[in-house]
Amino acid sequence: MKAIYLYDTTSREFQGSKLVDDDYVAATGETEIKPTDGLYEPITWDGAKWNGTDQAVWQAAQQAKYKAYIKEHPEDAPQPTAEQQQLAELIKNNAQQSTLNAQLIKQVAALKEASTTHTDTTQEVK
Incomplete structure (x- = not known):
C-alpha cells in the first residue's frame, strides 16, 4: 500500500x-x-x-476571518465565565485601591511637611 x-x-x-x-x-x-x-x-x-x-500568515488570516464572523454574528462571541467576571472586578477594585493608597501617601507626606514647617516656625518664635 x-x-x-x-x-x-x-x-x-x-x-x-x-x-x-x-x-x-x-x-x-x-x-x-x-x-x-x-x-x-x-x-x-x-x-x-x-x-x-507559513504559520504567521495563516494565523493572521484566521484571526481576520474570526473577527469578521464575530462582527456579523455577535451572539456567537465567547462570553466570560462567572470566574472571569469576578477576576476582572477584583482587578478593577485593586487598581482603584492602589490609586487611593497613592493619594493617601501624598496627603500624609504633605501633612508631615506642613507639620515640620509649622514646628520649625514655632521654634523660631520662642
Missing part, C-alpha cells in the same frame, strides 16, 4: 489523500509526493512540489 495525494486540477489546491495498492499509477490530479509538514492552507501543487503558507 502507498499513499496518493490529491489536488484540484483547476486550483491545484490539496484535496486529501488515499491509500492504494503499490502498483497503482497516479492519475491527473494525483501525486505520490507527500506535502511537506508545516505547510498551512492554502496548500497547492506546482507540478513538482507542494507549496503553502
Whole structure:
C-alpha cells in the first residue's frame, strides 16, 4: 500500500489523500509526493512540489476571518465565565485601591511637611 495525494486540477489546491495498492499509477490530479509538514492552507501543487503558507500568515488570516464572523454574528462571541467576571472586578477594585493608597501617601507626606514647617516656625518664635 502507498499513499496518493490529491489536488484540484483547476486550483491545484490539496484535496486529501488515499491509500492504494503499490502498483497503482497516479492519475491527473494525483501525486505520490507527500506535502511537506508545516505547510498551512492554502496548500497547492506546482507540478513538482507542494507549496503553502507559513504559520504567521495563516494565523493572521484566521484571526481576520474570526473577527469578521464575530462582527456579523455577535451572539456567537465567547462570553466570560462567572470566574472571569469576578477576576476582572477584583482587578478593577485593586487598581482603584492602589490609586487611593497613592493619594493617601501624598496627603500624609504633605501633612508631615506642613507639620515640620509649622514646628520649625514655632521654634523660631520662642
